[in-house]
Amino acid sequence: MKSNELLLDAFGRIHDTVAATLGGLDVQSLVRRPAGNGNSIAWLIWHLGRVEDAQLASAAGLEQVWTAQGFARRFDLPLPERDTGYGHSTDKVDAVQAPPALLAEYYDAVHRQTVEFVKTLGDGDFDRIVDTRWDPPVTLGVRLVSIIADCLQHVGQAAYAKGLNPAHGEGGRTPAGGRD
Template identity: 45%
Template structure:
């Protein structure tokens, strides 16, 4: 037995979040602004909104877990770079179809860059967690109460779902060509 302590949860989470980081550039690469904003129907989410939202929810939740003063979105100037028609603290939860329709694309390269910055903060947070930290309760409003580990898995799950949705819409966009 060697002296190296392993943290399987950490390693699995880092792998999962790495897949999100790798998937974002793949889903937006080569698409025009019009294609990024195309909606399968008037109430569906488009690729741009899905990718932005998956990064924003990860950013906000990891910032909260890490006790950061600000999310990467507001603290590192991404809100200004994107120039979206939403309040600075918007993250996509509870947005209406009309809200999604107001989304704009200033530069398609911003999606991967922003997700990359969020990923860096996520990695730093996960790498800094001791194995016992995963069991710490952070929200008693649920039954059972939410722990750090459950919240991190929830963040990863939400990001993976939205990335999959964006990949599906990309397939629809490509079939339209």
């Protein structure tokens, strides 16, 4: 297996779990916050999409899907256009509301851009420095693994939050897509 194929599998698992988590949810379920102050499913899915989108676009030299494909306008959130959710207050978490179809459409578009980029990579590409603000500077390989780790964590939180909702019960479980 080539390195980029391994990364494509990891990004595919995120995609599959986002789709399974959003399945069967209505807007009310999406904005419910565990224990009244946890992050909502809508916020978690939006945030992981924004993180993957912003970080991958920066590393790949691409425009973010969020702006290039008009999702910032379509979501119409009361947040700065480049906001990705880092450091959000409880009010900002509450401000992220969208129907499940729009959340899924945005993440699908982000995933397509990710897949198109990762398919082009060879093993020699992963050592390229993409961020010099850190010591040591961040390579493309490290950035991609970081994106995967962050997104898997958030989609797992969203799936767990779905399972906490009595209306969805076992629906919080998400399939591994037959990849285990």
